[in-house]
Amino acid sequence: MARTASLSGFPEWLPEERLVEQHVLDTLRRTFELHGFSSIETRAVETVGQLLRKGEIDKEVYGLSRLQDDEGEAATDGGKGKHDPHALALHFDLTVPFARYVVENAGYLAFPFRRYQIQKVWRGERPQEGRAREFTQADIDVVGDGELPFRYDVEIALVIAEALGALPIPDFRLRINNRKLAEGFYRGIGLDDTAGVLRSIDKLEKIGPAKVAELLKTELGATDDQAQAALKLAGIRTEDTSFVGQVRSLGVSNELLEEGLDELEQVIEAAVKRAPGKVIADLSIARGLDYYTGTVVETVLVGHEQLGSICSGGRYDALATKGNRKFPGVGLSIGVTRLVSRILSQDLAKASRSVPTAVLVALNADDTWGEAQDVATQLRSRGIATEVAAKAEKFGKQIKFADRRGIPFVWFTDDEGKHQVKDIRSGVQVDADPATWTPSDEDLHVQVTGTSPE
Amino acid sequence: MARTASLSGFPEWLPEERLVEQHVLDTLRRTFELHGFSSIETRAVETVGQLLRKGEIDKEVYGLSRLQDDEGEAATDGGKGKHDPHALALHFDLTVPFARYVVENAGYLAFPFRRYQIQKVWRGERPQEGRAREFTQADIDVVGDGELPFRYDVEIALVIAEALGALPIPDFRLRINNRKLAEGFYRGIGLDDTAGVLRSIDKLEKIGPAKVAELLKTELGATDDQAQAALKLAGIRTEDTSFVGQVRSLGVSNELLEEGLDELEQVIEAAVKRAPGKVIADLSIARGLDYYTGTVVETVLVGHEQLGSICSGGRYDALATKGNRKFPGVGLSIGVTRLVSRILSQDLAKASRSVPTAVLVALNADDTWGEAQDVATQLRSRGIATEVAAKAEKFGKQIKFADRRGIPFVWFTDDEGKHQVKDIRSGVQVDADPATWTPSDEDLHVQVTGTSPE
Numbered sequence: 001m002a003r004t005a006s007l008s009g010f011p012e013w014l015p016e017e018r019l020v021e022q023h024v025l026d027t028l029r030r031t032f033e034l035h036g037f038s039s040i041e042t043r044a045v046e047t048v049g050q051l052l053r054k055g056e057i058d059k060e061v062y063g064l065s066r067l068q069d070d071e072g073e074a075a076t077d078g079g080k081g082k083h084d085p086h087a088l089a090l091h092f093d094l095t096v097p098f099a100r101y102v103v104e105n106a107g108y109l110a111f112p113f114r115r116y117q118i119q120k121v122w123r124g125e126r127p128q129e130g131r132a133r134e135f136t137q138a139d140i141d142v143v144g145d146g147e148l149p150f151r152y153d154v155e156i157a158l159v160i161a162e163a164l165g166a167l168p169i170p171d172f173r174l175r176i177n178n179r180k181l182a183e184g185f186y187r188g189i190g191l192d193d194t195a196g197v198l199r200s201i202d203k204l205e206k207i208g209p210a211k212v213a214e215l216l217k218t219e220l221g222a223t224d225d226q227a228q229a230a231l232k233l234a235g236i237r238t239e240d241t242s243f244v245g246q247v248r249s250l251g252v253s254n255e256l257l258e259e260g261l262d263e264l265e266q267v268i269e270a271a272v273k274r275a276p277g278k279v280i281a282d283l284s285i286a287r288g289l290d291y292y293t294g295t296v297v298e299t300v301l302v303g304h305e306q307l308g309s310i311c312s313g314g315r316y317d318a319l320a321t322k323g324n325r326k327f328p329g330v331g332l333s334i335g336v337t338r339l340v341s342r343i344l345s346q347d348l349a350k351a352s353r354s355v356p357t358a359v360l361v362a363l364n365a366d367d368t369w370g371e372a373q374d375v376a377t378q379l380r381s382r383g384i385a386t387e388v389a390a391k392a393e394k395f396g397k398q399i400k401f402a403d404r405r406g407i408p409f410v411w412f413t414d415d416e417g418k419h420q421v422k423d424i425r426s427g428v429q430v431d432a433d434p435a436t437w438t439p440s441d442e443d444l445h446v447q448v449t450g451t452s453p454e
Numbered sequence: 455m456a457r458t459a460s461l462s463g464f465p466e467w468l469p470e471e472r473l474v475e476q477h478v479l480d481t482l483r484r485t486f487e488l489h490g491f492s493s494i495e496t497r498a499v500e501t502v503g504q505l506l507r508k509g510e511i512d513k514e515v516y517g518l519s520r521l522q523d524d525e526g527e528a529a530t531d532g533g534k535g536k537h538d539p540h541a542l543a544l545h546f547d548l549t550v551p552f553a554r555y556v557v558e559n560a561g562y563l564a565f566p567f568r569r570y571q572i573q574k575v576w577r578g579e580r581p582q583e584g585r586a587r588e589f590t591q592a593d594i595d596v597v598g599d600g601e602l603p604f605r606y607d608v609e610i611a612l613v614i615a616e617a618l619g620a621l622p623i624p625d626f627r628l629r630i631n632n633r634k635l636a637e638g639f640y641r642g643i644g645l646d647d648t649a650g651v652l653r654s655i656d657k658l659e660k661i662g663p664a665k666v667a668e669l670l671k672t673e674l675g676a677t678d679d680q681a682q683a684a685l686k687l688a689g690i691r692t693e694d695t696s697f698v699g700q701v702r703s704l705g706v707s708n709e710l711l712e713e714g715l716d717e718l719e720q721v722i723e724a725a726v727k728r729a730p731g732k733v734i735a736d737l738s739i740a741r742g743l744d745y746y747t748g749t750v751v752e753t754v755l756v757g758h759e760q761l762g763s764i765c766s767g768g769r770y771d772a773l774a775t776k777g778n779r780k781f782p783g784v785g786l787s788i789g790v791t792r793l794v795s796r797i798l799s800q801d802l803a804k805a806s807r808s809v810p811t812a813v814l815v816a817l818n819a820d821d822t823w824g825e826a827q828d829v830a831t832q833l834r835s836r837g838i839a840t841e842v843a844a845k846a847e848k849f850g851k852q853i854k855f856a857d858r859r860g861i862p863f864v865w866f867t868d869d870e871g872k873h874q875v876k877d878i879r880s881g882v883q884v885d886a887d888p889a890t891w892t893p894s895d896e897d898l899h900v901q902v903t904g905t906s907p908e
Contacts, residue, residue, distance in 0.1 A: 006558050007497060007542075014562050015492035015569065022493060034834045036811035036841035036861075038469035039476060043461065043588050044498070044574060048521070061521040066578040067502070067543060068514050088461075089521060104460050108468050110808075110859045112844070115469065120498060124520040134497050149844040151823065158827075274827065354564075357490035369605065373612075373728065380488045387490035390566070390603040405564045407490075 009127030010134045011341060016354035016406075021136075021340045023351070023448035024167055025118060028138045028334065031163040032116040035155075037140050040115050042097035044122075049085025050100055051092070059092040060124035090122040094139045095291075095313075095331065099320035102143050102327050111145035111327075112152065118336070130307045130338050139313075141331030143320065148328045150263055153295040153315055154270045160311055160332045161275035164299070168349035168450030169339060171302040172310065175237075175282035176267055179292055179314070181260025182233065182283070185247070188254035189229045195290060196220045201234050202286035209235075234284040240272055241265050243281040263294060293317040297332055307342055310335050352447040354406040356385045358439055359421070361411040362399075363392035368413070375411060375419070378434040384444065386411075399424055408443055463581030464588045465795060470808035470860075475590075475794045477805070477902035478621055479572060482592045482788065485617040486570040489609075491594050494569050496551040498576075503539025504554055505546070513546040514578035544576040548593045549745075549767075549785065553774035556597050556781050565599035565781075566606065572790070584761045584792050593767075595785030597774065602782045604717055607749040607769055608724045614765055614786045615729035618753070622803035622904030623793060625756040626764065628729075629691075629736035630721055633746055633768070635714025636687065636737070639701070642708035643683045649744060650674045655688050656740035663689075688738040694726050695719050697735040717748060747771040751786055761796055764789050806901040808860040810839045812893055813875070815865040816853075817846040822867070829865060829873070832888040838898065840865075853878055862897055 005011050013021055029039070051061060064087070091097050094117045102113065118138045127133055140159060142152040157174060164172050182201075183194040191197050200215040209231050216222040216230060229250060236246050244265055247257075264281055271279035287296045294315035301310055313332035320327035343349050359379055361372040369388065376386040387407070389398050395412070402410050403424055411432070412420045421437060422429040438444070459465050467475055483493070505515060518541070545551045548571045556567065572592045581587055594613060596606040611628060618626050636655070637648040645651050654669040663685050670676040670684060683704060690700050698715055718735055725733035741750045748769035755764055767786035774781035797803050813833055815826040823842065830840040841861070843852050849866070856864050857878055865886070866874045875891060876883040892898070 005497075006554075007499070007501075010497035010499065012496055012555065013494070014559060015494055018493050018495065033810040034837070034839050036809060036839055038809050039472050040467070040469055041472065042466055043459075043464035044576070045461070045464065045588070047461070062518045063521045064516045064544075065519060066514055067517045068578070090518075100460075101466065105468060114809075114841070122498075124522070134499070151844045155842070155844075270824075273824070355490060355492050355568075356487040370724070370727070383488070385488050385490055387568070388609070390605045390609075 009125075009132050011132055011337065013340075013344070016351050017340075017344050019351035019354070019446050020168075020343055020349055020448055021336070023349075024336060024340055024343075025136075025138070027166045028118065028163050028336075029116070031159065031166055032138075032140055035114075035159045035162075037114045037116040037159075040098075040101065040117055041119055042091070042094070042101050042117070044090055044120070045088045046091050046097055046100065047085060048087045048089050051089055051096060052085070053096070061092055062090040062122050062124050064088040064090065092123050093121055094119060094137050094333065095141070095316075095319065098139070098141060098143075098331075099327070099329075102320050102329075103322045106145070106322060106325070106327070111143065112148055113143045114140070115143075116140045130341065132337055132341070135335065135337035136340075138334040138336050139331055141329050143327050143329035145327060146325065148330065150266065150294075153263065153330045154267050156313075156330050156332055157267055157271060157279060157295075157297065158274050160297075160299075160334070161271070161278045163334070164311065165275075165278065167339070168448060169301060169343060170304060170348065172278065172299055173302060174271075174279045174297055174299050174311070175285050176264065176271075176279060177281070177283050177285035177296050178260040178264040178294055179296055180256050180294055181247070181264055182286070184254040184257025184260055185233050185250075185252050186230060188252035188257055189226050191216075191220065191222055191226055191230065193220050197222075197230055198286045199288070201230065201284065202288055204234055204284050236281070236283040238268075238281050239277070241268050241281070243268070243283065247283070260294070267295060287312065287314060291316045291319045293328075295330060301339075301342070304342060307338065310339050347451060349448055349450045352442070352449070353408065356446060357387050357405065357407045358384050358443055359386045359409040359411050360398070360402040360405075360407045361386060361388045361413075362395060363389045364395075364412070364414065366392045368392070371413065372411075375413060375434045379411075379437075382438055384438060409439060463579075463586050465586055465791065467794075467798070470805050471794075471798050473805035473808070473900050474622075474797055474803055474902055475790070477803075478790060478794055478797075479590075479592070481620045482572065482617050482790075483570070485613065485620055486592075486594055489568075489613045489616075491568045491570040491613075494552075494555065494571055495573055496545070496548070496555050496571070498544055498574070499542045500545050500551055500554065501539060502541045502543050505543055505550060506539070507550070515546055516544040516576050516578050518542040518544065546577050547575055548573060548591050548787065549595070549770075549773070552593070552595060552597075552785075553781070553783075556774050556783075557776045560599070560776060560779070560781070566596050566602055567598075568594070568596045570594045584795065586791055586795070589789065589791035590794075592788040592790050593785055595783050597781050597783035599781060600779065602784065604720065604748075607717065607784045608721050610767075610784050610786055611721055611725060611733060611749075611751065612728050614751075614753075614788070615725070615732045617788070618765065619729075619732065621793070622902060623755060623797060624758060624802065626732065627754055627756060628725075628733045628765070629739050629752050629754065630718065630725075630733060631735070631737050631739035631750050632714040632718040632748055633750055634710050634748055635701070635718055636740070638708040638711025638714055639687050639704075639706050640684060642706035642711055643680050645670075645674065645676055645680055645684065647674050651676075651684055652740045653742070655684065655738065656742055658688055658738050690735070690737040692722075692735050693731075695722050695735070697722070697737065701737070714748070721749060741766065741768060745770045745773045749784060755793075755796070758796060761792065764793050801905060803902055803904045806896070806903070807862065810900060811841050811859065811861045812838050812897055812899075813840045813863045813865050814852070814856040814859075814861045815840060815842045815867075816849060817843045818849075818866070818868065820846045822846070825867065829867060829888045833865075833891075836892055838892060863893060 213227040296314035298309040299311035317328040421432040667681040750768035752763040753765035771782040875886040
């Protein structure tokens with residue numbers, strides 16, 4: 001795994017690494033579908049106008065231009081300026097494209113609409129560990145037409161806990177907060193620029209409480225008491241619903257705060273019961289993006305906290321609108337590439353072999369390729385992945401070939417049509433019937449298993 | 455299906471359409487893996503230099519530039535001119551990126567390396583039926599180190615015939631030719647600009663034989679006899695190996711021609727036996743791209759010929775090189791989006807329902823959501839996709855909700871804890887135990903079945 005990407009920030013996996021990634025993707029898909037989420041994909045490109053719709057883009061976006069443009073000019077720099085709203089750019093997440101998809105297809109969807117979406121996204125940021133320029137996200141969202149019961153916030157968190165729990169990764173924690181709780185609290189103590197406070201609180205882990213207090217005072221005109229109260233709130237972190245009492249003991253009263261407390265309590269209460277140990281109330285969680293309006297979530301891998309959040313998201317009540325019609329939603333996004341990179345770089349999981357193939361059918365003469373294909377067809381009809389040797393080399397060479405490719409079994413047919421199969425790991429060779437022989441369940445398909453002690 | 459893409463050339467599917475696409479992708483993946491092909495993905499971007507490596511690009515390529523570039527200029531137009539070899543662009547196929555991947559990772563791969571690759575590619579061409587700007591390709595290739603036995607050309611054709619045969623599509627024909635055969639023949643009749651002849655022959659279906667003859671004479675200086683001989687060769691089309699006799703009867707003798715005849719005969723001979731009716735020798739097939747050196751393949755859907763080739767490719771002996779080391783390969787590429795678009799626009803296949811969900815667990819009171827989740831967990835543990843209602847509305851409304859979403863079963867639990875399940879299509883409601891009840895195989899998972907008569 002000492003290879004580096006030939007283009008910085010654009011990781012590519014070797015076949016045996018890709019098997020680990022496929023296992024992660026398959027596991028997520030299975031879990032999402034078991035919970036009734038439909039798959040969709042959106043195009044890789046959006047118009048710049050769509051991406052800029054919510055104001056600033058705090059991600060580095062890749063614009064597109066046709067190399068063979070008739071004018072001989074890049075489309076982003078010719079007639080269409082680079083901030084021309086009709087110019088095309090690669091999407092930087094799956095939430096903004098999903099909101100557009102919902103609005104465009106509202107007449108064809110049944111609400112609440114549950115979807116998962118697993119696709120690549122692109123951000124032109126400086127690559128570093130855990131941050132690539134091209135990476136895969138796996139999102140689930142539920143979107144309502146007009147309204148969306150809060151219960152879906154609870155459900156989304158539980159589905160994600162189940163999905164992450166099925167992956168070959170170390171233990172994790174969903175850290176959950178609620179924007180209403182935070183904003184209500186800030187208003188209750190007299191800080192009305194709640195977005196500004198959230199932006200400062202968001203820097204807590206990076207710059208520490210003293211500097212955040214300084215920011216609140218200098219940039220938002222907070223008093224020392226206000227700054228301390230905001231920091232006290234952000235310091236609350238509980239594994240159960242006791243955060244409610246801790247917030248109340250700060251003596252702040254506000255209607256929105258009460259609403260947020262009630263919502264977060266519902267999430268934590270359900271999680272304590274249905275995903276014990278996986279979810280904590282963490283009142284420091286802010287999330288930079290401004291479209292969240294309630295529940296907000298970040299997720300850390302225990303022992304890998306410096307990797308950053310591996311799954312983030314929350315409630316957004318106004319991301320998608322069509323005239324007066326609103327489509328509130330709640331969703332979470334798993335950083336698949338970030339997870340898989342870590343699994344691979346630290347050998348947290350391994351594939352049982354490097355190819356899908358379970359059996360190599362050897363040739364004892366060059367003109368028996370057809371008969372060997374017949375054997376292979378019989379094995380494949382029972383789901384056994386099988387290759388046929390291309391040349392009738394010495395058996396030793398054919399076995400070596402299987403060994404080099406990581407294929408566990410070699411099939412031999414002698415001139416009298418007698419069949420034998422050899423497990424080249426143990427060397428054991430037995431008579432076998434191509435119509436009935438089958439390997440053990442462990443050998444039938446590639447197995448990907450975690451190596452982390454848990 | 456009357457929707458049009460909101461961005462021309464960038465199709466997006468509704469959830470029930472995506473189920474058809476997923477079925478196609480899953481079927482291809484299963485077939486490829488059964489034949490021992492490993493999955494890889496390459497990054498979406500290549501350097502322009504890499505894409506231009508083989509000379510001209512006859513595809514429209516999308517270049518990339520960072521919108522937030524420090525210089526305030528698009529990277530493809532600032533310091534990096536749009537033909538700067540280090541500028542980035544989206545890949546337009548999967549063969550060129552695969553060749554680069556093989557060269558870069560040669561030390562980590564076991565040869566012959568068999569891989570499948572299913573990814574999106576982008577071409578900025580004018581969109582039309584069967585031609586999108588963003589579309590999915592599914593490729594299989596086998597690449598050798600130094601040499602690659604011809605047998606893989608035969609195998610690749612058979613695997614593709616099996617893969618296409620497993621899809622819910624109309625009947626199809628692989629039309630196969632061999633560049634050696636054609637080039638040897640042209641040399642044998644004294645036409646040495648074989649690439650030029652191939653380019654003209656490639657236009658046969660578009661402009662007809664008279665105009666091709668004209669082209670051969672005016673552009674390549676062919677005599678009338680030479681033009682007629684080249685056209686005679688291109689007119690040969692047989693379902694068996696009788697093309698060999700037909701070519702020989704043209705009385706041309708050339709070593710390369712003999713080699714090509716022998717290779718094509720091997721492919722057709724195996725196909726007649728192992729994929730009867732699916733493969734024809736068609737000596738008009740040329741393929742525009744210049745990297746093919748032997749077998750060339752195009753594939754038509756019977757009755758949908760005007761859609762263009764749904765699967766193309768062939769043998770390339772020199773696409774990937776590393777110093778003196780050559781990596782010859784053979785591969786075929788299925789146009790998944792072209793196929794799926796046709797399936798959807800002509801209702802050639804249908805999903806049995808529009809969501810993965812098999813069961814909706816109804817609520818008889820708002821505070822029974824936890825118990826309903828327990829039922830759902832039991833069902834999911836046996837692989838039954840299950841959702842829980844979010845609100846305890848009247849049962850009629852909850853049933854209507856399931857109906858609108860396309861969910862076949864609704865689960866009821868009364869106050870005494872008695873469970874019943876209702877098939878809302880038939881109206882039949884029976885007692886059921888959440889620990890053992892299971893739907894029929896047809897209802898357990900979404901089924902996608904073809905509607906075309908075959």
